[in-house]
Amino acid sequence: MTTTQHARLxxxxxxxxxxxxxRWRRHETWAAYGFISPWIVxxxxxxxxPMIASFVLSFxxxxxxxxxxxxGLDNYRHLFQDPAVAKSLANxxxxxxxxxxxxxxxxxxxxxxxxxxxxxxxxxxxxxxxxVMTPSVAVGILxxxxxxxxxxLINHVLGLFGVQGPxxxxxxxxxxxxxxxxxxWSVGSTVIIYLAALKNVPKDLYEAxxxxxxxxWNSFRHVTFPQISGTLFFTLIVNTIASLQTFTEAYTAFFGxxxxxxxxxxAALFYVVYLFQQAxxxxxxxxASALAWLLFLVVLLITVIQAKVxxxxxxxxxxxx
Amino acid sequence: xxxxxxxxxxxxxxxxxxxxxGPPVRAHGPHRRPTGPHRAATPANRAVRxxxxxxxxxxxxxxxxxxxxxxxxxxxxxxDNALVPHVWQFGNYAEIWRAVPLLNWIGNSVMVTLxxxxxxxxxxxxxxxxxxxxxxxxxxxxxxxxxxTMMLPSVVTMVPQYLIWNWLHLASSQVPLWAPNLFGSAFYxxxxxxxxxxxxxxxxxxARVDGASYWTLFWRIAAPLCRPALIVTFIFEVQxxxxxxxxxxIYLRDPKLYTVPRGLKAVLDQFGDGGExxxxxxxxxxxxxxxxxxxxxxxxxxxxxxxxxxxGNKG
Numbered sequence: 001m002t003t004t005q006h007a008r009l010x011x012x013x014x015x016x017x018x019x020x021x022x023r024w025r026r027h028e029t030w031a032a033y034g035f036i037s038p039w040i041v042x043x044x045x046x047x048x049x050p051m052i053a054s055f056v057l058s059f060x061x062x063x064x065x066x067x068x069x070x071x072g073l074d075n076y077r078h079l080f081q082d083p084a085v086a087k088s089l090a091n092x093x094x095x096x097x098x099x100x101x102x103x104x105x106x107x108x109x110x111x112x113x114x115x116x117x118x119x120x121x122x123x124x125x126x127x128x129x130x131x132v133m134t135p136s137v138a139v140g141i142l143x144x145x146x147x148x149x150x151x152x153l154i155n156h157v158l159g160l161f162g163v164q165g166p167x168x169x170x171x172x173x174x175x176x177x178x179x180x181x182x183x184x185w186s187v188g189s190t191v192i193i194y195l196a197a198l199k200n201v202p203k204d205l206y207e208a209x210x211x212x213x214x215x216x217w218n219s220f221r222h223v224t225f226p227q228i229s230g231t232l233f234f235t236l237i238v239n240t241i242a243s244l245q246t247f248t249e250a251y252t253a254f255f256g257x258x259x260x261x262x263x264x265x266x267a268a269l270f271y272v273v274y275l276f277q278q279a280x281x282x283x284x285x286x287x288a289s290a291l292a293w294l295l296f297l298v299v300l301l302i303t304v305i306q307a308k309v310x311x312x313x314x315x316x317x318x319x320x321x
Numbered sequence: 322x323x324x325x326x327x328x329x330x331x332x333x334x335x336x337x338x339x340x341x342x343g344p345p346v347r348a349h350g351p352h353r354r355p356t357g358p359h360r361a362a363t364p365a366n367r368a369v370r371x372x373x374x375x376x377x378x379x380x381x382x383x384x385x386x387x388x389x390x391x392x393x394x395x396x397x398x399x400x401d402n403a404l405v406p407h408v409w410q411f412g413n414y415a416e417i418w419r420a421v422p423l424l425n426w427i428g429n430s431v432m433v434t435l436x437x438x439x440x441x442x443x444x445x446x447x448x449x450x451x452x453x454x455x456x457x458x459x460x461x462x463x464x465x466x467x468x469x470t471m472m473l474p475s476v477v478t479m480v481p482q483y484l485i486w487n488w489l490h491l492a493s494s495q496v497p498l499w500a501p502n503l504f505g506s507a508f509y510x511x512x513x514x515x516x517x518x519x520x521x522x523x524x525x526x527x528a529r530v531d532g533a534s535y536w537t538l539f540w541r542i543a544a545p546l547c548r549p550a551l552i553v554t555f556i557f558e559v560q561x562x563x564x565x566x567x568x569x570x571i572y573l574r575d576p577k578l579y580t581v582p583r584g585l586k587a588v589l590d591q592f593g594d595g596g597e598x599x600x601x602x603x604x605x606x607x608x609x610x611x612x613x614x615x616x617x618x619x620x621x622x623x624x625x626x627x628x629x630x631x632x633g634n635k636g
Contacts, residue, residue: 007521007522007523008518008519008520008521008522009453009454009517009518009519009520009521009522009525028455028456028457029455029457029458031455031535032451032454032455032456032457032460033451033457034451034535035447035448035450035451035454035455035535035539036447036448036451036452036463038444038447038448038503038504038505039444039448039467039504039505039510040463041504042444042501042503042504042505043466043470043504045485045504046478046482046485046501046504047470047473047478049481049485050477050478050480050481050482050485051473051477051478051481053481053484054477054478054480054481057480057481064483064484064487110374110377113370113373113374113377114374116366116367116370117367117370117371117374118367120371120374124374124377124378125626126619126622126626127378127381127382128377128378128381129618129622129625129626130381130382130385130615130618131381131384133560133611133614133615133617133618134564134611134614134615135563135564135566135581135582135585135610135611135614136564136566136582137564137566137582137585137586137589137607137610138388138585138607138610138611141585141589141593141603141604141607142384142388142607144593144594145387145388145391145399145400145600145604146384146387148400151400152400153383153387153402156402185381185384188381189629192626192629192630193629193630195630196630196631241472241474244474245474245475245476247566247567248566248567251566251570252566252586252589256586256589256590272476275476275479276567276570276571279479279480279483280483280570280571285480285484288480289480289481291476292474292476292477292479292480293477295474295476295477296473296474296477299472299474300472303472
């Protein structure tokens, strides 16, 4: 990477061979554990411990107050018979499959537009990022208002083009597409990531492609795409994991107090929303824990598949990282 | 997990790397046209791009204008889609103030957000320095665990964490909203470690020779040199904490303790569908919740964009 003669903090060269024993090294080890001790404590108390507890709870009927009883595999058996689980899982997967490719394509398009406009780039980049700063609750509210089937702005605009827009917020077929479109509003952080990646592509690669008389599309396909594939893969994983845990916008718009419950719709029942209801509204802590583990397995499975598939097209410069 | 590497401090490229504005490169015949993204655009090309960007900006910004406009309209006009209200009803903001303890919620949010951001920045920096500077047994395994927890869906630990706070009799307080940050957060630890790794080793060795303690290395050398990264961490957490709804939904029962997103949800339930159907009040509350974040963004936008660009370059 760098060719300076200054050793970076992370370099393990210099006198620090791992074989050298001695007082100063042991001293250093204790100091190191001192520095990372907050994380170790936090990991044990807030991550590892809860994971074990969650696993144990998933075999019980714990309701948060009374005693817990072991119910064996009942929670897991129930998972497969509960229509709400199938529904919410299907909703979540469908939402993810629609949202992730769309948001990545849109972000890449905007980033490439920003690339060749000189100083204006910074200005537009700022504008595109603003929606990311908007609290998700406010985004959920904006969804309800702008996508209202009768009086909302979206259908008003569609009407100008002679299109009769659907009832986005009440028609179960259109709720998820509406939420997907709403989520595209906050594509700004991905745009910034892609813009940085595109700027990091070495210029000489394009010059070489140009000398070979390569056209614009092929230059993108054989130079740009391989060079930014690592970043694309990173955003694919992160966006997928985030989409599978969609909660706030859907919960804001369709769930909550008994009043707004009348407005709720099975089409907006995302997996984490259902898990939240089971855990904190119906106090089915044991069942909710089983639900959490199912989500964990789904996330793990999808990440592993993506990692395997990505090996075929992600290009890492110079080595096999 | 593949090895992740991020350019060290200042590694994120900025505007400076963009081609300098100036006369476009002349095209000499069909095959001499430069292709890649670094080529200077022709004026026509540039104009098309700018038009596309302006159109996209309108789509991105319109909801904000719509929201502010709707918040100033009378009930029956909220959905009339006029950007300038026919009747300016500034009283909506006064009414929201009377209807709910908004000032109280904002105060709660400020306290919780500051506590969350300060604790996570300090603790994550300590841990990140530990991983960056020292070589110690178990370092790689432990750091792999840090990375692993970034992948873990938060819902897996949500229920037991609630039970822990319940057991400590703090489940109905604001403490669970920020106290976990005392122990660092995987994402920020990763981010800050990358910045610390970019510092020259000689600096620390010279200080060691002069008798500096490890704490001095961290507090007097590493932390000041990585101030931009610490600011990035701080404002990322301000944003995350200010906008979080999940934890307030779980932990806050008493409306007096609500943070603004939780309060906004309550406003929606009271004044929105199934409630009084007074959307202008909901809009006014949304504006009040959103504006502080927008202002914060304009104040520190350089840190935001550089921080995001850096975190995303994990090729």
